Amino acid sequence: MTRPTSTIDAFSPEAYADEAGIAARFAAMRxxxxxLWIEQEPYRPFWAVLRHKDIMEIERNSKVWLNAPRLTLLPAxxxxxxxxxxGSRTGPVRTLLDMDEPDHRKHRQLTQSWFNSRFLDTLRERMKLLAREYVDKIARLAPLxxxxxxxxxxxxxPLIMITSILGLPESDAPLVLRxxxxxxxxxxPDRNANGDFGLATAMEFFGYLGGVVQQRRQAPQDDLMSVIAxxxxxxxPVSDMDTLSYGMLLAAAGHDTTSSSxxxxxMQLARNPDQFAKLQADPALVAPAAQEIFRWATPVRHFMRTAAVDTEIAGQPIAAGEQVAILYLSGNRDERAFDEPDAFRIDRTPNRHLGFGYGAHHCLGRILAEMELEALFAEIAARVATITLAGEPEWVKTNHTGGLKRLPVRVTMK
Known part of the structure; x- marks a missing residue:
């Protein structure tokens, strides 16, 4: 059986600097x-899985589709x-994302209760206050x-919120951000020019978190880093490397994906003033608006999975050991899954987007991210009159996790 192939580049980091272009490339691939079978330098060959239903099928079957040993597209x-x-593709780093069962379930359970709605409800008022503070900042900046x-x-x-939950000093927030x-x-190149795909940065992160872990083991506090430590x-006891990897994942992914969204x-409210007007007129739309923002942003663009056995996806045989890229950004623009997928509609329902993944590995911090977006955009809708772009948005060049690098805007307040 011949392998259906594509030579369209939807995988190089540079391709993601062009928002409309990457969406068009995925549409052409679908x-x-x-x-589709992809052979593109500098990556090892893989299957590109483009459809929403097929991504969900892979995500829900973690016995057939393994996270290890290849989690993301990295040069061969x-x-x-x-x-x-x-001895591994990611060096000493081993996070929840790299794990399969039973390790994944056991490690996830360590912090799952911190990310459920019951605990997060205690943060709801604090989140509203923080959202108010940042819209106060918008009000100060707007006239300038x-x-x-x-x-x-x-x-x-979101950076201040996750460092607070972890119990990291607010003075460390700039370091965590960098x-x-x-x-x-x-x-x-604007973010990391050393060419080692984040390995040296991970080691620096480990060095910083190592001191925090040591402190928490000696004197545990009522924070998430104490739970991990x-x-x-x-x-x-959890190994030092797994402990540091866990802390790094929460400290980094706990705010970056939310800030991208x-x-x-x-950006989308500025581009679609009719949708912003809808949100201003009906505060109850903030929850579906947040879901549409997550669909549009899709801050995690892909993950890789490896077939544990001979299997198939959408009728295409996949041999044991072959790897697939589950392309969330393509799935979230799949015309078979969404009506007018390229339209931004804050009242879209149903909206079964893949912005948080799906299945056993769905995003641990989903509820926190939803609460953060809803709190901020409710406050923006209540107090901001108009939003317009003041220049071209600029995107981070990454094929895995990222969003906007810059978003120049003009704002008027009510």
Missing amino acids: AQGDV WFEDRTIAQF GPFDFVEEIAVPY LTQELFGASD TATIDGA VGVGM
Whole structure:
């Protein structure tokens, strides 16, 4: 059986600097087939899975589709080097994202209760106050002319919340931000120019968190870093590397994906004043608006999975050991799954987007991210009169996790 192939580049980091272009490339690929074989330098060959239903099928079957050993698209030369040095493609880093069962379930359960709605409900009022503070900041900036919404609002707002939950000093927030941006923007020369795809940054992150972990083991506090630092699984302490990896994942992913969504949400409200007017007129639309923002932003663009056995997707045979890229951004614009998928509609329902993944590995911080977006955009809708773009939005060059680098806007207040 011949393999359906594509030579369209929807995988290089540079392709994601063009928002309309990457959406058009995925649309063209979906027209070629649902599952396509990709041979593109510098990556090892893989299957591209483009359709919403097929991505969900893979995500719900974690016994057939494994996260290890290849989680993201990395150049083959880098994989070879890190395997030779550390014995794995990602070096010493081993997060929840890299794990399969039973390790994944056991590690996820360590913090799952912190991310359920019952605990987060205790933060709801604090989140409203924080959202009010940041819209106060918008009110101070608005009369001065255009400002960068990403730098001033989208980045610091969720950063302060996750560092608070983890129990990290607010004075450490700039360090956490720099390390996160270098880690997730490792393929963007503006973010990380050392060419090692975030490995050195991960080691610096480990160095910082190592001191925090040591402090929490000596004197645990009522924060999430204490839970991670003192955790045991099957009666044994979690290894130092797994502990540091866990802390790094929460510290980085706990704000970066949310800040990406906040930035894209503001951009889309500026581009679609009719939708912003709807939100201003009906505050109850803030919850579906947040879901539409997550669909549009899709801050995690892909993950890889490896077939544990001979199987198939959409009728395409996949051999054991072959790998697939589940392309969330393509799935969230799939015309078979969404009516007018390229339209931004804050009242879209149903909206079964893949912005948080699906299945056993769905985003641990989903409820926190939803609460953060709803709190901020409710406050923006209540107090901001108009939003317009003051220049071209600029995107981070990354094929994995990222969003806007800059978003110049003009705002008027009510």
